[in-house]
Amino acid sequence: MRFAVNVSMLFVDLPMNRRPEAAKQAGFDAVEMWWPFTTPEPADAEVDALLSSIDDAGVELTGLNFDAGDMPAGDRGLVSLPDQQARFRANVPVAVDIAKRTGCRVINALYGNRQEDVAPWRQDECALANLAWAADAAHGVATVVLEPLNSYENPRYPVLHTTHGLDVIRQVQATGGTSIGLLYDAYHMQRMEGNLIDTISRHGAEFAHIQLADSPGRSTPGTGEIAFGRVLDALQDTGYSGMVGLEYRSTTPDPFGWLSPSARSGELDTRPSDLVTA
Numbered sequence: 001m002r003f004a005v006n007v008s009m010l011f012v013d014l015p016m017n018r019r020p021e022a023a024k025q026a027g028f029d030a031v032e033m034w035w036p037f038t039t040p041e042p043a044d045a046e047v048d049a050l051l052s053s054i055d056d057a058g059v060e061l062t063g064l065n066f067d068a069g070d071m072p073a074g075d076r077g078l079v080s081l082p083d084q085q086a087r088f089r090a091n092v093p094v095a096v097d098i099a100k101r102t103g104c105r106v107i108n109a110l111y112g113n114r115q116e117d118v119a120p121w122r123q124d125e126c127a128l129a130n131l132a133w134a135a136d137a138a139h140g141v142a143t144v145v146l147e148p149l150n151s152y153e154n155p156r157y158p159v160l161h162t163t164h165g166l167d168v169i170r171q172v173q174a175t176g177g178t179s180i181g182l183l184y185d186a187y188h189m190q191r192m193e194g195n196l197i198d199t200i201s202r203h204g205a206e207f208a209h210i211q212l213a214d215s216p217g218r219s220t221p222g223t224g225e226i227a228f229g230r231v232l233d234a235l236q237d238t239g240y241s242g243m244v245g246l247e248y249r250s251t252t253p254d255p256f257g258w259l260s261p262s263a264r265s266g267e268l269d270t271r272p273s274d275l276v277t278a
Helices: 016-025 044-057 082-102 120-138 162-174 186-192 196-206 228-237
Strands: 002-006 030-033 060-065 106-108 143-146 180-185 207-212 243-246
Touching (some): 044 060, 082 120, 207 228
Parallel strands (some): 002 243, 030 060, 180 207
16 A cells, blocks of 8 residues: 555645655655646647656656546536547547556546436446446556545536445446446545445455545545544555555645655555554
8 A cells, every 4th residue: 555645636836747746855656646638638748748747756657537627617527428428538548648658557537427418328328338448448557447426516426426336337347348446535435425444344355546535625634534544454454555545635734744754655564554643
């Protein structure tokens, strides 16, 4: 289990290409990010500049989102939107190429909001086809992950629970898609389900990626209601050995003060709760 700073949520006072170095200076060797470009097919020079900033900082890119539309305007992915299928499929090879060039092993495909003028079944059919297509394109490079979100902030997003996300994944797998898994975000699932440790105990072996923020404010761990030491111990008990993305808003003077310096880089060699003050 290792930690990666989500540089789309942290160090936001800096330009994106300076954030990997900021993460390194904070003691981390890995970063993840949402789709960092304004278009699904950015110019080669834009991609090269970003990847150079990651390489120059001496950090790994361990998580990336596919193009998810206009996130500030409320978009939450393109996967289930029939009128955006061409855009999504144009973006997939670009994201997979970035993953191949960096060694990134996880690419997040946000499901997309419900559209008033499209039948839900048609959107779900579109999503299954797109997820299978993306998983096939990423095979051998990265795992495509699907993330349930919370309905309080995302009222039109339909995948809201762990079991629903796993059901979608199993449907994709039934069509032959193997490079697909669940992104379990403790913040979103605390808001929707609670009982994080019970859910992790039952389903943690099926998680492909983990993200953390405290609830209810999507804030720095230790400022809300989640006992992160116990949550991380439960993940370790399931055998989870992947990355844990720190995807929260900085709400304290030291956004990483909850995590001991020795835990910020490298594999944990002790119980996570021994390294967590939150």
